[in-house]
Amino acid sequence: MPQPPPADARRLVPRTDTVLAEPAVAQAVSRFGRDTVRAVVQAAQESARSGVIAPDEVVAAALAALPARTTSLQPVLNATGVVIHTNLGRAPLSNAAVEAMTAAAGTVDVELDLSTGRRSTRGRGTLTALLEVVPEAEAALVVNNGAAALVLATTALAAGREVVVSRGELVEIGDGFRLPDLITSTGARLREVGTTNRTTLADYEAAVGPDTGCILKVHPSNFRVEGFTSAVPVAALAVLGPPVVHDIGSGLLRPHRLLPGEPDAARSLADGAALVTCSGDKLLGGPQAGLVLGRTDTVTRLRRHPLARAVRADKTTLAALEATVRGPRPPVWEALEADPDRLRARCDALVAALPPGLASTVPADGVVGGGGAPGHALPGWAVALPESYAASLRLHDRPVLARVERGRCLVDLRCLPSDADPVVAQAIRDVRP
Numbered sequence: 492m493p494q495p496p497p498a499d500a501r502r503l504v505p506r507t508d509t510v511l512a513e514p515a516v517a518q519a520v521s522r523f524g525r526d527t528v529r530a531v532v533q534a535a536q537e538s539a540r541s542g543v544i545a546p547d548e549v550v551a552a553a554l555a556a557l558p559a560r561t562t563s564l565q566p567v568l569n570a571t572g573v574v575i576h577t578n579l580g581r582a583p584l585s586n587a588a589v590e591a592m593t594a595a596a597g598t599v600d601v602e603l604d605l606s607t608g609r610r611s612t613r614g615r616g617t618l619t620a621l622l623e624v625v626p627e628a629e630a631a632l633v634v635n636n637g638a639a640a641l642v643l644a645t646t647a648l649a650a651g652r653e654v655v656v657s658r659g660e661l662v663e664i665g666d667g668f669r670l671p672d673l674i675t676s677t678g679a680r681l682r683e684v685g686t687t688n689r690t691t692l693a694d695y696e697a698a699v700g701p702d703t704g705c706i707l708k709v710h711p712s713n714f715r716v717e718g719f720t721s722a723v724p725v726a727a728l729a730v731l732g733p734p735v736v737h738d739i740g741s742g743l744l745r746p747h748r749l750l751p752g753e754p755d756a757a758r759s760l761a762d763g764a765a766l767v768t769c770s771g772d773k774l775l776g777g778p779q780a781g782l783v784l785g786r787t788d789t790v791t792r793l794r795r796h797p798l799a800r801a802v803r804a805d806k807t808t809l810a811a812l813e814a815t816v817r818g819p820r821p822p823v824w825e826a827l828e829a830d831p832d833r834l835r836a837r838c839d840a841l842v843a844a845l846p847p848g849l850a851s852t853v854p855a856d857g858v859v860g861g862g863g864a865p866g867h868a869l870p871g872w873a874v875a876l877p878e879s880y881a882a883s884l885r886l887h888d889r890p891v892l893a894r895v896e897r898g899r900c901l902v903d904l905r906c907l908p909s910d911a912d913p914v915v916a917q918a919i920r921d922v923r924p
C-alpha cells in the first residue's frame with residue numbers, strides 16, 4: 492500500500508488520549524508510569540506525522556520503544572560453576588523466599604504487635620527462626636550485611652578501646668575492602684598479635700588487658716595458609732575474659748558434612764564465643780544481610796548502639812531471610828550438592844540438542860565462591876564450546892555467563908535449575924560463530 496501523503500497522515504494520527512486508553516498502553520502505564528509512556532507515545536505520533544510509520548502503527552511503535560523490564564538489572568543464567576558469585580548477586584533466592592519478599596513489600600507488621608497494637612521487636616519472626624536453628628544462641632540481630640555486623644560488633648564493644656586480633660586474620664574481603672580499615676573506621680583500635688602464619692594463646696594472653704574491648708576471630712575465608720601454621724581456637728580464647736567475636740564469614744549455621752573446613756555458628760557459640768557474625772547471602776543461601784547471634788547481654792549492647800539504626804535491615808530482607816531459614820533447601824545448596832552423574836546426564840542432553848561436533852561433555856569442577864572454602868572443588872561436568880562462545884553467550888538477549896578455561900568456553904549447569912537447560916541450548920544455537 493502506498494504511503495499516504497504527509498498532510499493526510501497528520502489527520503489520521505490517533506490522539507494521545509486515545510492511544511493511552513488502549514488496554515496494552517494502559518497496562519504499560521501501570522508498569523512504567525504515565526510520564527514515561529506519554530513520552531514514547533508522543534515520539535511515535537511524531538514519527539507518524541512525518542510519515543516514518545503509518546498512523547495505525549503508533550500503538551505498536553510506542554510499546555516497542557519501552558524497555559522489556561522495569562529495572563535495568565538484567566537477569567542472567569549463571570553457568571560459571573561458581574555457586575556464590577558476588578558479581579552476579581551471590582545467592583539466588585528460593586521461590587519461598589521470593590514469595591515472602593513480595594508479600595512483605597507492602598505494609599506489614601514488621602515492628603508492631605497486632606495483638607496489643609504496640610511497637611514490638613523489629614523482625615521478631617526472623618529472629619525466632621534463627622534461634623530455633625541455632626539454640627546455642629540466646630539472642631539474634633539482623634543488619635544489612637556481614638561487614639555491617641562486624642563493624643557494629645567491634646564498635647559497640649570496643650570503640651575507644653582495643654580489638655585484639657591475630658595478624659593472620661587481617662583479611663581483605665574483596666573489591667579492596669580490608670577488615671582492619673573497616674574495624675578502625677568507627678573508632679576501635681587494633682591490637683595485632685602473632686604473625687601471618689602463627690599465633691599462639693600466649694600472644695593473646697600478653698595482649699589482653701583492661702583496655703581490651705573484645706577479642707576478634709576472623710575466618711580467613713578466601714585464602715588458606717598451609718605449612719608451619721598455628722591458630723588459637725575459639726574455646727581457648729573464650730576463657731581469657733573479654734567477649735570473643737567470631738566472624739565466620741559464610742553463614743553456615745550448623746556444621747555441614749560437605750564443607751568440614753567451614754566454621755559454623757552453632758559450634759562457635761558452643762565453644763564460648765560471645766557473638767558470631769556472618770553474611771546472609773553466602774552459604775546461608777538467603778538475601779543480603781548480616782547476622783549477629785550470641786549472648787543476650789552482648790547482642791543487646793549492639794542493638795542499643797546508635798550505629799544499629801544506620802545498618803537496620805529492610806522488611807523484605809527480614810521476610811526473605813525467615814523464609815530461607817525455615818523453608819526448603821535454597822538454590823545454593825542444590826548447586827553445592829548437585830549429583831555429578833545427574834550433571835553429566837544434563838550435559839549430554841545439552842550436547843545432543845546442539846549441532847553435531849560443536850560441543851562435548853567434559854569433567855569440570857565447580858567452586859563454592861563468594862570468598863568461601865578456597866581450594867574446595869565440587870566435582871562435576873560441563874559442556875565445552877569454542878572459546879568465542881563465552882562473549883557471545885554473555886551478550887545474548889538472555890545472557891548466559893560461562894567460564895573460559897584453557898582456551899575453551901565451559902557451560903556449567905550446576906547453578907541452574909534443570910528447566911533452564913533448554914534456554915541455555917537455545918542461546919547456544921542462536922550464536923553465529
Ligand SMILES: *Cc1c(COP(=O)(O)O)cnc(C)c1O
Nearest residue numbers: 636637638664710712740741770
Ligand atoms: C564475606 C565476608 C565478610 C563480609 O560480608 P558481606 O556480607 O559481604 O558484607 C566479612 N568477613 C568474612 C570473613 C567474610 O567472608
